Amino acid sequence: MSNGPNRILDEFAKxxxxxxxxxxxxxxxxxxxxxxxxERILNSxxxxxxxxxxxxxxxxxKVRAENERLVARVAELEAKLANSSDEVSETGAKRAAKSSSKK
Structure with a gap:
């Protein structure tokens, strides 16, 4: 009879x-x-x-960084262009002033 309760517990555990x-x-x-x-819902x-x-x-x-770099480069080139056109204007003005003073 000692196997009875143990056997029931073993069967219950199983x-x-x-x-x-x-x-x-x-x-x-x-x-x-x-x-x-x-997945089906998300695919639909x-x-x-x-x-x-x-x-x-x-x-x-990457594109945003490249765009910012290019914007800075364009601004730099525009500044150089503005400076060189100012120098050309000043040189032209000096030449015009010399020409009119000689007359």
Whole structure:
């Protein structure tokens, strides 16, 4: 009779272990089904994947930096052009003044 209670407990432990394994299996199946359904919904909504978003973000940051560099370069060239045209104007004005003073 000493095997009776131990045997019942062993059977109960086995039953609980089997139930836990079955619950994990059901959980995996539900997760897989949920992920599949979520992917179908997101694909129908035309949502961008994270990898594509990150790649586009990096490209945008590079383009923005290049744009800022080019804006600075254009401003520098415009300043040089303004200075050189001022020098040309001054030289022309000096020549005109010399010409009129000689008359």
């Amino acid at each position: 039953l609980v272990t089997d139930a836990a394994g079955a619950a994990q299996g059901v959980r995996r199946e539900v997760e897989t089904a949920f992920k599949g359904q979520a 909504m035309d949502v961008v994947q994270r990898e594509e978003f990150e790649a586009l973000r990096e490209m945008t940051l």
